Amino acid sequence: MTIDRRTFVVSMGTIMAASSIAGLARAAQVRKVGLQLYTVREIFQSDPVGTLEKVARIGYREVEFGGGNYDSMDHALLRRTMDRLQLSAPSLHVSYDMLLTKFADAAKMAKTLGADTIVMPWLPPELRTDAGFGGVVENMNRFAKQARDAGLGLAYHNHDFEFTTSFGGTSLYDRLVGGTDPSLVKLELDLYWAVHAGEDASKLITRLGSRLYAFHVKDMRADKTMTAVGTGTIDFAGLFKLPGASDVRHFYVENDEAPAPYLPDITTSFRNLRAPRF
DSSP states (O other), X not given: OOOOHHHHHHHHHHHHHHHHHHXXXXXXXXXXXXXXXXXGHHHHHHXXXXXXXXXXXXXXXXXXXXXXXXXXXXXXXHHHHHHHHTOEEEEEEOOHHHHHHOHHHHHHHHHHTTOSEEEEOOOOGGGXXXXXXXXXXXXXXXXXXXXXXXXXXXXXXXXXXXXXXXXXXXXXXXXXXXXXXXXXXXXXXEHHHHHHTTOOHHHHHHHHGGGEEEEEEOEEOTTSOEEOTTSSSOOHHHHHTSGGGTTOOEEEEOOTTOOTTOHHHHHHHHHHHTSTTO
């Protein structure tokens, strides 16, 4: 078949347009900015519906549940509110104790809220021992299989102690990464806490690669206190461009120390993360 110049140009234009649209779609997916609701836990506790409305008004389209005693709230109401506001909750934080003793309830809660992934967010000090953490690693594998059987994923969220606590020359974080099934246990990397612990975030992202499920995006001042994204010292723009970050689809703003009334802080973070440099 002979293709004339005009047909060739039109065909190439169609291909390039399709490629451009696909590229924009991928960029839009990566650039969807979420909020970890722990950041606004006090106002969320007292007025969950109103808080979600304010969060959506800023421009957020994803939230991650955590804090504010959301586990005892009316999850059906929260889901209806999110649907009305065009918000989604891809994941939620569930305590280790609840996963250990009430996994079925956790799975039901996740599905009611529309989440596809349960994140284990924190460990009490008694589980940060050599023996205690061994049990955690074993249970994370078990939780992951239970999650898979329920049609859900499982991820682990770090603080700094996983990197700074070691036994036999191996940090708790390396023990977790090496001892859990990489196909089932994913990682929600809190970049602030990793950097706070002295980790090289770029090397960590490169090493973890496809195991990364989401980033917690909170910035750090020179004195190591938390601040709104884009007002501190962490080079998020550079980190997000690393090949190891290419599979990350959820970028949750979080600031455990956001000053009341909270909304200015999360607005600053949202606008900075939407800036072209990111």
